[in-house]
Amino acid sequence: MSGYGFRRDGGEFASDTWRPLDRAVHRWVLAHGGCAALARLAAWASYADGQGDAALPMDPTRHGMAPLSDAELAQVHHDPLVDAGAHDAMRPFVMDTAHFYLRRNHSNECRVAASLDARRNAASSVAIDDGDLDALFDGDRSNAVAPQRAAVRAVVGRRLFVLTGGPGTGKTTTVLRMLAMLQRQAEAPLSIAVSAPTGKAAQRLVDALRRGRQQLLARDLPPAWRAAVDALPDGDALTLHRLLGFDPQRNAFRFHAKRPLTADVVVVDEASMVDLALLRGLLDAVRPDAALVLVGDADQLASVSTGSALMDVVSVLERERDGALVRLRHSFRAERTLVALNETVRTGDAAGFAQAVEAAGERAAHRRVDDTARLATQLRAWSERLAALTALRASPAAEPEALRATALAALDALSQQQLLCALREDVFGAVATNRTIERHLRRAWREPERAEWYAGRAVIVTRNDAASRLFNGDVGVCLADADGRLQVWFETADASGARDVRGFPPGALPPHEPAFAITVHKSQGSEYAHVAVLLPPDPAHRILSRQLLYTAVSRARERVELWSSDAALHAALAQPVERSGRLAERLARLPVADAAPEQPKPVPVVATPRQGELAF
Ligand SMILES: Nc1ncnc2c1ncn2[C@@H]1O[C@H](COP(=O)(O)OP(=O)(O)OP(=O)(O)O)[C@@H](O)[C@H]1O
Numbered sequence: 001m002s003g004y005g006f007r008r009d010g011g012e013f014a015s016d017t018w019r020p021l022d023r024a025v026h027r028w029v030l031a032h033g034g035c036a037a038l039a040r041l042a043a044w045a046s047y048a049d050g051q052g053d054a055a056l057p058m059d060p061t062r063h064g065m066a067p068l069s070d071a072e073l074a075q076v077h078h079d080p081l082v083d084a085g086a087h088d089a090m091r092p093f094v095m096d097t098a099h100f101y102l103r104r105n106h107s108n109e110c111r112v113a114a115s116l117d118a119r120r121n122a123a124s125s126v127a128i129d130d131g132d133l134d135a136l137f138d139g140d141r142s143n144a145v146a147p148q149r150a151a152v153r154a155v156v157g158r159r160l161f162v163l164t165g166g167p168g169t170g171k172t173t174t175v176l177r178m179l180a181m182l183q184r185q186a187e188a189p190l191s192i193a194v195s196a197p198t199g200k201a202a203q204r205l206v207d208a209l210r211r212g213r214q215q216l217l218a219r220d221l222p223p224a225w226r227a228a229v230d231a232l233p234d235g236d237a238l239t240l241h242r243l244l245g246f247d248p249q250r251n252a253f254r255f256h257a258k259r260p261l262t263a264d265v266v267v268v269d270e271a272s273m274v275d276l277a278l279l280r281g282l283l284d285a286v287r288p289d290a291a292l293v294l295v296g297d298a299d300q301l302a303s304v305s306t307g308s309a310l311m312d313v314v315s316v317l318e319r320e321r322d323g324a325l326v327r328l329r330h331s332f333r334a335e336r337t338l339v340a341l342n343e344t345v346r347t348g349d350a351a352g353f354a355q356a357v358e359a360a361g362e363r364a365a366h367r368r369v370d371d372t373a374r375l376a377t378q379l380r381a382w383s384e385r386l387a388a389l390t391a392l393r394a395s396p397a398a399e400p401e402a403l404r405a406t407a408l409a410a411l412d413a414l415s416q417q418q419l420l421c422a423l424r425e426d427v428f429g430a431v432a433t434n435r436t437i438e439r440h441l442r443r444a445w446r447e448p449e450r451a452e453w454y455a456g457r458a459v460i461v462t463r464n465d466a467a468s469r470l471f472n473g474d475v476g477v478c479l480a481d482a483d484g485r486l487q488v489w490f491e492t493a494d495a496s497g498a499r500d501v502r503g504f505p506p507g508a509l510p511p512h513e514p515a516f517a518i519t520v521h522k523s524q525g526s527e528y529a530h531v532a533v534l535l536p537p538d539p540a541h542r543i544l545s546r547q548l549l550y551t552a553v554s555r556a557r558e559r560v561e562l563w564s565s566d567a568a569l570h571a572a573l574a575q576p577v578e579r580s581g582r583l584a585e586r587l588a589r590l591p592v593a594d595a596a597p598e599q600p601k602p603v604p605v606v607a608t609p610r611q612g613e614l615a616f
Contacts, residue, residue, distance in 0.1 A: 037072035054581030055099035113586035115283035119160035144330040151326040168333025184228035193263035199471030202237035255285040271296035276307035312584040370565035383440030392456035407489035418528040434514040455480040458515040465510035531556035535564035539571035
């Protein structure tokens with residue numbers, strides 16, 4: 001995947017492979033008496049951590065690092081800075097089963113494995129009558145719904161439960177029913193916390209649960225179920241950092257093993273985005289007797305930071321046929337042809353992908369975009385379609401109901417088509433393609449060439465903002481009222497969970513950027529009717545991976561286009577992201593030594609130290 005080389009003459013230090021941080025690690029080791037081989041290894045481990053690896057394997061090595069000689073390895077093993085079995089937490093590096101770790105990654109990995117294992121073992125079985133579930137599922141006992149029913153049954157009595165599935169497979173629908181079941185089994189009203197790594201995902205989950213609850217209550221439910229659904233609390237949308245009380249001053253969480261959360265049930269959606277350090281913080285903070293429910297699509301992109309925890313946990317539970325896991329496979333939402341296409345991407349089946357595109361007819365296309373001229377052609381056609389969306393240029397009336405309808409129609413129009421870019425920078429990235437699309441739109445809509453704001457402009461918020469209650473990832477559309485006054489409208493939900501809007505003057509928005517093209521990373525958790533996915537044409541580009549492509553194409557509900565070279569498509573399909581680390585191994589057969597947890601203490605949660613600061 002990378003062509004970087006390990007140069008024994010110390011050339012890595014001068015090359016641009018290592019980040020300044022990796023070089024600082026190298027210098028730190030030498031300054032603290034470490035041997036030269038350790039300094040190089042530590043810098044590579046820092047580099048690997050930046051790539052999402054929890055550990056650097058010695059055989060084979062990663063990222064192009066040449067293997068250490070036996071003599072060098074022996075030196076590293078005996079270096080006082082390395083813990084190679086001494087269990088001395090003061091040593092900043094760990095060599096464990098031919099994997100070299102920065103101390104904090106090793107500590108997080110061991111702790112996460114031990115906590116998950118303890119939670120797995122704490123399960124007790126409770127018999128649930130299948131007939132009783134009929135009320136929650138409208139009597140539906142079809143194959144499509146069977147795994148949802150299984151999940152609702154299996155969650156009872158567990159301290160850890162994992163629900164995974166692709167988009168539209170009913171994860172949220174099932175979570176609501178699992179909560180109702182847990183409430184039904186409880187003697188008193190449960191304290192339930194629902195959370196997600198991002199504010200937008202948390203808000204989406206809370207809104208969907210609220211809507212689902214109203215729908216369930218509108219049914220003719222038996223009294224016992226009605227009481228259980230009624231008793232479910234109407235929780236706030238909390239990011240995981242807020243739930244755990246992240247204190248940026250101390251870089252630690254307020255809630256931890258000695259001061260756990262009060263919640264009886266903690267649900268975490270979009271769990272694929274949770275990195276190792278955050279998962280450790282979560283596991284420390286959830287009471288041992290509380291139920292932790294992790295929900296997400298294990299095949300999507302992993303966290304932007306260290307580890308691929310959900311993927312690792314799912315792989316082990318699935319292999320061991322553990323009842324703590326249910327995978328939902330049936331999509332209730334997407335077009336069947338697109339579900340088949342997504343599956344070929346998920347499994348990296350290049351021939352199958354070509355056939356699925358063919359079979360999907362109008363619903364899927366692979367457009368060969370391997371240079372900037374072809375990209376320009378696609379962007380022009382794409383912009384023309386956007387420009388034709390009249391809802392984006394409608395003027396909201398002053399009357400609240402009409403205003404709401406106009407703004408929602410504009411937001412709906414926007415979610416009809418979305419360009420997703422693998423890259424942010426570069427001519428094939430989101431920033432440049434947004435610029436091109438905006439240029440086309442201004443021209444088509446006869447707006448001044450330099451106008452920053454104009455009716456129809458779409459923006460995405462880039463930072464959570466408590467004051468405006470806008471979250472990183474929220475998308476808004478700018479509309480002009482009858483007097484030409486511009487307001488940017490965002491979707492929200494009213495107290496009953498019904499769709500509503502909120503408007504802001506453009507100058508009052510938190511940090512934001514244009515949203516006609518967004519990165520695939522930003523699109524996680526969202527879906528659109530028609531998606532175009534733009535990959536960089538160079539097959540050697542490191543961004544290309546199967547998970548990236550799967551995340552991107554699975555955002556489409558009705559239609560998907562891939563804009564890429566053949567080579568880039570094949571490279572992405574052939575390249576599953578496999579993050580190095582031993583979490584799955586530890587979970588599968590946890591050695592007793594690792595199960596003895598360290599003393600709980602505030603955990604540094606910033607996975608990658610900032611420049612100039614060394615924390616291993
Ligand atoms: N058992 C079911 N019977 C009928 N429709 C269902 C069922 N489960 C889910 N659905 C419908 O499928 C759609 C997707 O469900 P839901 O939002 O729960 O899925 P999800 O996996 O959470 O989706 P996302 O990809 O947004 O995370 C919804 O419209 C929902 O009403």
